[in-house]
Amino acid sequence: MNALEVKNLSLEFLMYDGGFARRYLRVISNLNITARAGEMLAVAGSSGSGKSLLVHAILGILPKNARVEGGMTWFGEPLTPALQKKLRGREMAFVPQSVTYLDPLMRVGRQVSRDKAVVGGLFDRYHLDAAVARQFPHELSGGMTRRVLISAALAGKPRLVIADEPTPGLSPHLAEHAMKHFRELADAGAAVLLITHDLELAVRFADEIAVFYAGTTVETAKASDFTDENRLRHPYSRALWRAMPQNGFKPTVGVQPYAGNLPDGCLYAPRCDMRSPECGQKIPPPRAVRGGEVSCYNAR
Amino acid sequence: MQDRIDVSKAARGAGMLEAREIVFAYGRGRDILKGFNMSVKAGERVALVGPSGCGKSTLAQILAGMLRPKSGEVTIDGKPLPKKGFRPVQLIYQHPEKAVNPRLKLGKTLTEASSPDDALLAALGIEKAWMDRYPAELSGGELQRFCIARALAPETRFIIADEVSTMLDVITQAQIWELLCDVVSARGLGLIAVTHSAALAERVSERIITFDDKNSPPIK
Numbered sequence: 001m002n003a004l005e006v007k008n009l010s011l012e013f014l015m016y017d018g019g020f021a022r023r024y025l026r027v028i029s030n031l032n033i034t035a036r037a038g039e040m041l042a043v044a045g046s047s048g049s050g051k052s053l054l055v056h057a058i059l060g061i062l063p064k065n066a067r068v069e070g071g072m073t074w075f076g077e078p079l080t081p082a083l084q085k086k087l088r089g090r091e092m093a094f095v096p097q098s099v100t101y102l103d104p105l106m107r108v109g110r111q112v113s114r115d116k117a118v119v120g121g122l123f124d125r126y127h128l129d130a131a132v133a134r135q136f137p138h139e140l141s142g143g144m145t146r147r148v149l150i151s152a153a154l155a156g157k158p159r160l161v162i163a164d165e166p167t168p169g170l171s172p173h174l175a176e177h178a179m180k181h182f183r184e185l186a187d188a189g190a191a192v193l194l195i196t197h198d199l200e201l202a203v204r205f206a207d208e209i210a211v212f213y214a215g216t217t218v219e220t221a222k223a224s225d226f227t228d229e230n231r232l233r234h235p236y237s238r239a240l241w242r243a244m245p246q247n248g249f250k251p252t253v254g255v256q257p258y259a260g261n262l263p264d265g266c267l268y269a270p271r272c273d274m275r276s277p278e279c280g281q282k283i284p285p286p287r288a289v290r291g292g293e294v295s296c297y298n299a300r
Numbered sequence: 301m302q303d304r305i306d307v308s309k310a311a312r313g314a315g316m317l318e319a320r321e322i323v324f325a326y327g328r329g330r331d332i333l334k335g336f337n338m339s340v341k342a343g344e345r346v347a348l349v350g351p352s353g354c355g356k357s358t359l360a361q362i363l364a365g366m367l368r369p370k371s372g373e374v375t376i377d378g379k380p381l382p383k384k385g386f387r388p389v390q391l392i393y394q395h396p397e398k399a400v401n402p403r404l405k406l407g408k409t410l411t412e413a414s415s416p417d418d419a420l421l422a423a424l425g426i427e428k429a430w431m432d433r434y435p436a437e438l439s440g441g442e443l444q445r446f447c448i449a450r451a452l453a454p455e456t457r458f459i460i461a462d463e464v465s466t467m468l469d470v471i472t473q474a475q476i477w478e479l480l481c482d483v484v485s486a487r488g489l490g491l492i493a494v495t496h497s498a499a500l501a502e503r504v505s506e507r508i509i510t511f512d513d514k515n516s517p518p519i520k
């Protein structure tokens with residue numbers, strides 16, 4: 001079942017451009033993702049590719065100068081601001097990247113839930129001592145804080161869990177542990193949306209991976225496709241694959257274009273070795289290729 | 301000539317960065333490093349691998365002369381690290397945004413130690429337009445290029461790269477390592493890469509030093 005569907009999402013910020021002149025700066029264009037119940041979708045891409053903005057758009061917590069276009073649906077129903085407000089923190093849970101999201105002046109137990117029985121159950125599940133509930137955030141280690149944040153997200157029995165970069169800074173052992181928690185959530189029936197740039201972990205734990213580039217989805221494919229370069233469709237996904245230390249460590253020249261300086265047509269075209277004339281005209285619409293979805297005119 | 305008396309000692313450590321019996325603790329805490337020994341030759345690439353919290357970054361700062369050990373010594377060419385003037389062991393940080401002055405335009409930051417030539421800037425992919433920007437206007441990967449260019453001054457002998465690519469995407473990571481390895485081998489510098497990725501360590505180094513759980517790295 002599709003828990004969350006994001007279709008052709010565009011996001012623009014209204015900026016002042018010298019004096020009173022204003023203009024819209026486009027940061028997300030033609031973005032598509034689908035999070036299904038019982039599955040984990042990883043969103044991979046470099047920083048500045050719009051991953052965190054997508055999360056803010058889904059939760060409805062963008063600043064006022066943002067303009068969102070395109071459709072989001074929640075179990076088939078349009079995801080309106082009113083619905084977002086009703087769902088977030090309850091059916092839509094968010095596990096932030098930074099451990100600074102906890103209130104430093106409040107004991108962690110109360111931040112997880114006001115219901116002590118709920119806190120006890122969750123702490124038990126995540127191997128946190130019952131005494132931790134009475135501690136303050138600064139008394140916890142990084143790994144413990146991570147588990148507290150996960151507990152807080154789960155206190156409302158969410159149907160969609162969004163985790164924003166939960167692993168940087170964690171050792172491989174702790175990162176794996178965190179990923180196992182998210183995998184368990186998906187296995188228990190929730191839809192899990194994992195924002196990450198650690199492809200290696202995504203391949204091991206997620207069901208599907210959506211690759212973002214400069215604010216658009218370039219490819220969505222089964223996680224297992226990412227174990228072999230030839231099974232990938234988009235030239236950027238392949239470039240990512242080749243750059244992983246275990247697969248060649250080959251960099252691609254160039255940098256991701258910035259908002260306000262985006263090329264016409266396919267956003268990856270300036271760096272692409274498969275570029276053809278039509279790539280410079282229009283952003284390629286997503287199409288199905290070999291069981292995945294790719295936005296590229298030349299993918300086979 | 302003034303080194304004549306020391307000639308045997310200097311010859312022994314010539315072209316070497318050595319750490320001997322390093323013991324370190326923060327404040328009155330427990331010892332994080334307990335008698336650590338390592339040495340790196342000029343032109344050699346070494347990786348330091350271990351779990352988080354095992355003292356890798358502390359060691360990196362000691363090797364660069366930014367922290368003083370409780371006991372033990374760090375020597376270059378058999379002599380202690382210079383206390384003033386240019387530091388021949390340059391540390392590149394994990395967080396480039398914390399290693400640059402937020403109120404300086406990057407053109408100024410770049411020339412803090414030396415004036416890197418255009419060829420190096422081109423090799424690092426630093427664009428001229430970035431010189432007039434402030435750190436907040438560039439991405440982590442772009443800032444890291446400035447930090448690398450700044451560290452690669454002519455007097456630099458050893459480079460310590462402390463998790464320089466963890467927050468970068470894999471393509472930028474590969475870009476940065478490719479050019480760092482190129483420059484290091486072209487100039488015959490020694491490189492110490494601190495990382496917790498075994499795959500990355502394999503790629504960038506000739507020798508791997510592993511920290512074990514007890515915080516007492518094996519002596520090699």
